[in-house]
Amino acid sequence: MTSAPKRVSDFSAWYNALVVRAGLAENASVRGCMVIKPYGYAIWESLQTIFDRAFKETGHVNGYFPLLIPKSYLSKEAGHVAGFAKECAVVTHYRLKMAEDGQGVVVDPAAKLEEELIVRPTSEAVIWSTYKNWIQSYRDLPILLNQWCNVVRWEMRTRLFLRTTEFLWQEGHTAHATQEEAEKEVLQMLHLYERIVRDYIAIPLIKGIKTESERFAGAETTYTIEALMQDGKALQAGTAHYLGQRFAKAFEVTFTNQAGIRDYVWGTSWGITTRLMGALIMIHSDDDGLVLPPKIAPIQVVMVPIYKTEHERTAVIAQLAALQKQLNSQGVRVKLDDRDTRKPGYKFAEYEEKGVPIRVALGPLDLQNHTVELARRDTKEKCTIPMGDLSQQVADWLEMIQAHIYERALSLQQQRTLLVDDYATFKKLMATKGGFLLAHWDGTTETEAKIKAETKATIRCIPLDGDRTPGYCIYSGKPSKRRVVFAQAY
């Protein structure tokens, strides 16, 4: 095995190599697209299960809308089309035919579509055009719908999980009879995202509101959860949009309220994507590979048998199988790696690379002493314990690991979240360590753009919590209502 890149020398190379070496994903033969491999997909399935359960607990149901959207739909909401037009894949024909020279196939010019179809970059357009038929009265509201699907955005530059041409996500689309209800919904979903990302993926976040330039195309307000990666760059981990009546107006979705007056419906949309996988990797992992939070790890405990003779092999594996059964019965996800084609050292390294939280090793000596060896992925701590203590030790460690990697990430975020009051320091920090810099801003798009041009930093959000003391803009010196969060972002 050639040695892997290190975080300090080349974070980007480290990330890419890690994704591939841990067996999460690889670049597909199609430009900008990725193949999510079974191990990576298993993590995504963990996330899906957790989020889906939470959506349902808050009254949402799943549905499915078409991949292809008529071009005219997309253009109905002006801001929406302006935001997405530049990155849409367009279907223009519906048939191929054999080439004249017999070499392969060509697009059949006779099969041109009357109206081009857009591969969805997001589904507001097709969903609101459908809601028009579903909603007549306040009795039809609210609609609390979610869909799990893929979308396509033709990005210029792509990176595994962080930005791919096609990605998987979840998009919630709700419709409400009142503004208050829609506003309540959007905040509910923001808090739900924050709670799950924190409690399960062990990622600390800053919740806030996007500035006008970073707002979702078609939204009145975009709420965001922002995370900080180990290299000091920020990553938007999820968004929830308050759409007001914009899409209702664009698609003429009206209803009669309890007073008998016709009004436009109020909407929200909210999503998390496979990009969360990127956040998870970049926040917790180390130079030896992935580090997974136990709650979402497809394999929580891996068992590695150690033996010389066939007789030893049989005995060791039988013992491990019994322990596996015991752990399974307490709900722990255990893999017993009984492959005879790899040596223990190879397996140790492999599961470290894959981020399995706990490793159990058992050999002839352990059989004799009635012990097992345990190793923690996050701290590399090892210990040998009596077999009888395994259940308790595993349960304790899984909890400790989950808590520890969150604490570690939180501490790193706190160390790199700094109040900055002069622009020289701001520029210097952005050019070196990065991080979340809390600074005053005069509230104008112009200032935001100038700071971005000079430092590559954008306003990640106007935080919901924290200090609300007024001050003066770090760039223009004009009055500022409160500090906002600046960072360079993925």
Place this chain on the structure above:
RNA sequence: CGGGGCGUAGCGUAGCUCGGUUAUCGCGUCUGCUUUGGGAGCAGAAGGUCGCAGGUUCGAAUCCUGCCGCCCCGACCA
């Protein structure tokens, strides 16, 4: 779309300036033996339209022309 670079075995590469025997090396793969408590050792083997098409030449991975693809930097972006 602007600027730069690269296409040689599954992956990473040498060779190209200055054309000349059987295209180099490493990793991985396969076989055998020895190994197995931290990514094993030795021996042997398989694996190539040198991105594609055309041209120059006795002879092209190498020179010329065209095309295709990919990567990096910028603008865009969950």
